Amino acid sequence: MTTVFDAPWFYWAVGVAVGLPICLVLLTELHNALLRRNNVLARPVHLLRNYILPLGALLILLVQGMQISGETTPVRIVATVFGFVVLVLLLSGLNATLFQGAPEGTWRKRIPSIFLDVARFVLIAVGVGLIFAYIWGANVGGLFAALGVSSIVLGLALQNSVGQIISGLLVLFEQPFQLGDWIETPSGRGRVVEVNWRATHIDTGGGMLIMPNSVLAAASFTNFSRPPGTHSLSVDTVFAVDDPPDDVIAMLEKVAAMLPQLRPDATPSSVHLGGLRYSTSIPLTTPADDYAAKTQFLRWVWYASRRAGLHLDEAEDEFETPERLQKSVRIIAPTLRLNKAEQEAFLPHVRLARYGTHEYLQYAGEVPKRMLFVVTGTVRLVVTTSDGATIAVRTLEAGDFLGQTTLTREPVTASAYALEEVTVLLVERAHIEELTARKPVLLQDFGHAIEERRSSVQRAVAAAGE
Template identity: 75%
Template sequence: MSSALSAPWFFWAVALAVGFPVVLVLLTEIHNALRRRGSLLARPVQLLRNYILPLGVLLLLLVQAIEVSGDATPVRIVSTVFCVVVLILLLSGLNATVFQGAPEGSWRKRIPSIFLDVARFALIAVGAALILAYIWGANVGGLFTALGVSSIVLGLALQNSVGQIISGLLVLFEQPFQLGDWIETSTVRGRVVEVNWRATHIDTGTGLQIMPNSALAAASFTNHSRPHGSHTFSVTTVFAVDDPRDDVCAMLNTVASRLPQLRPGGTPSSHAVGGLQYTTSIPVRSPADDFAAKVTFLRWVWYASRRAGLHLDEAEDEFETPERVSRSLAIIAPTLRLTQDEADALLPHARLARYGTDEYLQIVGDVPKRMMFIVNGRVRLEAATEDGGVVDVRTLEAGDFLGQTALTREPVTASARALSEVTVLHLGRERIEELVGRKPVLLQVIGRAIEDRRADISRAVTTAAN
């Protein structure tokens, strides 16, 4: 009995018999906890528990407890399997901790997949070389020499493919673009979504364009995402020769400054470029916003040019006819308590105007010079919160009015945005003052509307803050 206790294998056998189940239970609890949290480390821990721990215990049992020679074939086989699984664990753990768990926008998230492939290949090659050299006693130097000669033969046979791989590496080492950048070549324009051994994948919006790396390395291209926060695109419009150029440029700048895609802090600029053409430069957050910003800009310019009496594409606006103005006055007559004679008297002073979907009829801080009465369409009042957000206050429909603070000459406290095409009838401040002078009840209605709107804005902002 004493001889067994003093034998070296005895303590190894006891340590393995006690330590293996304890470590197994511990790893099981850690794996369950990581899986409940959805952690990316759950898979590496599972690999450690199911394969590496049993293989390590088996290897120690053979070498230390049973005292089998390390040169024996069973020991070498178990050692090889153990090292291969450890190599897999290193690859899995590196991918989970460094790349899969990387935050959005970090360099680890943007790194091209080709670099990951190169790192994996290098790790596998070094691991295989160590296994062959230290476990099986292979002549690794001679093996690498043979592989070098073979690689020369394969390189000559596959020089086109290898050339694309080298071109891809050269492009990526120089890093003229990153994943997510917008580039433009002579044949394609889009966003870089993937770079692999052979080609760069570019999302054009209508499909995925596969561009060989050798073509990118040999040709010039434009990176619209560099430098960051400086992308600007231009839109060309045409107006009539009699339209005042300063008025046209001011109208274009006003429309562009209200685009939702406008880059924060950016300032649009418009210039006459000769003939009847005008160019508007619009700074946006990303090239991805170009199409949406251009479509919205051209749609809003169509409405804004007609409101300003300008002639987009040299077209005449025949919307504001006396008959249509008269019908519009009949719609808002109940709101203003108008008789037929009073409506007829207002006819020469009323103006019809149209606004496009999502266009702003008024902005917080504006001091209105006229009141607007909704003839058709719907308008949403919006208020700004302390944190810079926007909350809905109420929706206005036909018969409702805006710009009631024109009488008090106070700035408006809510923005008004069209939910669809909206037609409004404008009445200047002088006409409204004449009406309320003859109709004190109308002044009470407008004053009550001012107070109600302020209460609605306060309530909406307070609700959003809570």
């Protein structure tokens, strides 16, 4: 007598009854853990738990448990759905493991989307062909042959369009640029943000330039991102013919060296092009900084050229008038303890200068050669920590001063930059020494200021480290 244990369906049914719940519990826990970590594999695990595992169990019960023939329509329908879900899992898994989780800068992260589309199309075509061949017994070879003949006919009818696609694909296979590269084409300049079947999308900063791949294949273009670390911005300026070229070049290089967009460990250079023209080469990390670096450089050159007595665009500086100079001396007179007679005697020994917004008036560690007294505007004192962080110490206003260690010939402890356009009164070291010799109380004031600035820097650094 045959028992239930001898039935061919028994062990299959028990395996599904026991294995399905266990697998569901394990996959649920795995899926929750991946979700908590924002892992890209969470979606493939979700497909496996909710669709593939139940459909696989149902297919086993139909064929092995209920002994239904695989040639019947219900079994074929379930098998087809199972095959399609497996195909979706393969697409999702490959995308998650190879591309979504790719580290920045790797070839997987930079690969154009067109290649992903081609890979998906090939995988889908092969998968659908296998499903129809093994489940439904379709003549896939004949179908692909018919598609091949149709493709030839369609290609002849659309040879111009197909030629454009092929030429675009050749450009992409050659990889003359990658996602994130900055290129300049006959139609515009910008950063490559997307590459698809038909065109390359370039972010120009003022909109999105859609450049057909066939146009890129037929035209020449410049890639500013290759080789890396070689991009430089060239800025032309004009000075008066009487300005000494060496003085102009030194001023231009000093201003360019202060730019925050300057590439680390790089040095700008300026050359005299003859006549009135000068060219300054500024190494930058990325072409994205071109506009900001150029505008800031030209703005700071305007102020620096006037402080140096040079004539940008052959213009004369008429800012320092006797009236403005007298007014400025009156503003700083209480700081230097000057009476009216001393103010008049003080005028021939001072000079007015202006600094642009965010331009540095002094750097920490340098020994000042003169003192600067703030007349208008505000100046921010900052200190840079060992890890590169910038900490604000205090803000200077009209009547405050910089460079007080010029008397002791000690380096200053803090840097200073203009928060807005700042006008300062410059007093050379020799005249400061003369003033302190006649007014010993000034020497005490400057000594207190030096100690107070040091204490302020220490407090600011200590507060930042808490």
